[in-house]
Amino acid sequence: QLQLQESGPGLVRPSETLSLTCTVSGVSISSGSSYWGWIRQPPGKGLEWIGTISYSGSTNYNPSLKSHFTISGDTSKNQFSLKLNSVTAADTAVYYCARHFCSGGNCYGHYYFDYWGQGTLVAVSS
Amino acid sequence: QSVLTQPPSVSGAPGQRVTISCTGSNSNIGAGYDVHWYQQLPGTAPKLLIYGNNNRPSGVPDRFSGSKSGTSASLAITGLQAEDEADYYCQSYDSLSSSWVFGGGTKLTVL
Numbered sequence: 001q002l003q004l005q006e007s008g009p010g011l012v013r014p015s016e017t018l019s020l021t022c023t024v025s026g027v028s029i030s031s032g033s034s035y036w037g038w039i040r041q042p043p044g045k046g047l048e049w050i051g052t053i054s055y056s057g058s059t060n061y062n063p064s065l066k067s068h069f070t071i072s073g074d075t076s077k078n079q080f081s082l083k084l085n086s087v088t089a090a091d092t093a094v095y096y097c098a099r100h101f102c103s104g105g106n107c108y109g110h111y112y113f114d115y116w117g118q119g120t121l122v123a124v125s126s
Numbered sequence: 127q128s129v130l131t132q133p134p135s136v137s138g139a140p141g142q143r144v145t146i147s148c149t150g151s152n153s154n155i156g157a158g159y160d161v162h163w164y165q166q167l168p169g170t171a172p173k174l175l176i177y178g179n180n181n182r183p184s185g186v187p188d189r190f191s192g193s194k195s196g197t198s199a200s201l202a203i204t205g206l207q208a209e210d211e212a213d214y215y216c217q218s219y220d221s222l223s224s225s226w227v228f229g230g231g232t233k234l235t236v237l
Contacts, residue, residue: 037226046128047164047172047215047228062225096171100226103178109219111226112162114183116171 002026004097004117011123012091018084018124022097022117023077030055030075035100037113038071038082040093052100052111053080087124094119129154129220130229137235138206146201146232148216154227156197159219163192163201166213166231175214176201203234211236 008020022036029036037052051061053071061069068091073080084091098113131149138144148161155161163176174183176192179199191202199218203210216229 046231047217049226049228052226063223064225109157109159109221110178111219112160112174112177112217113164113172114174114177116173119171 002099002115004099004115006095006097006117006120008095008120008122010121011125012087013126014088014124015086018082018087018091018122020082020095020097020120020122021079022081023079024099025078028075029073029078029080033102035111036073036080037098037100038069039096039098039113041096041119042090042093050082050095089124092122092124094121128230129223129227130216130218132214132216132229132232134230135233135235137237138203139237140206140208142206143202143204144206144234145203146214146216146234148199148201148218148229150197150199150218150220152197153222154197154218154220155194155199157221159221161192161194161199162217163190164215164217166215168212172215206236208236210234 003025005023012018034055038050051071053059059071070083096119098116100111101114102111160178164172165175166172179194180192189204193200214232220227
């Protein structure tokens with residue numbers, strides 16, 4: 001059974017760097033055609049895709065957020081991580097990791113998020 | 127401002143049928159990209175409800191169905207139950223922004 005679990009600090013000070021980790025169990029993050037994403041949800045608001053890392057380590061980011069985030073993978077621990085530089089109050093949100101999956105043959109633009117972690121709340125406050 | 131537009135709220139009585147619309151444009155839904163739907167119960171992570179416009183993952187009741195036409199998509203829920211009260215989000219790909227996008231979400235209230 002595929003499971004994902006986010007971990008990280010619940011409180012970060014403005015201008016500091018936030019690091020979150022997603023631990024995956026049940027499948028290797030480096031297995032072929034595996035993609036892994038981060039999504040966030042500010043309190044009381046909707047979902048926003050942040051970025052995705054592939055099984056080979058290539059990354060793809062939301063263009064409106066690209067300069068703010070970095071996604072990396074650690075295949076030895078079967079984890080992938082999200083780093084946010086110079087956080088502000090606007091980064092306060094629940095952060096989810098999820099598998100970014102496509103079940104068909106022609107997958108361009110057809111990916112969806114089929115397994116999600118439970119989410120971790122990150123508050124940015126001094 | 128979401129690229130995909132959903133009504134903020136819908137409601138229905140138990141046993142009724144409700145639909146939730148998701149309106150996009152020619153750079154996302156209208157370009158042929160699939161629409162997917164998620165259900166988010168209060169205080170929990172989103173759950174995949176419909177993928178590839180009209181496919182249900184294992185375990186999702188057939189009361190839930192999806193459709194797509196032109197630049198819009200819809201989620202239909204029949205035989206409404208109290209447990210269906212949740213937020214629902216559509217998701218697709220937008221070629222203009224080169225990103226995966228979500229609708230703003232719709233809160234379903236079961237009266």
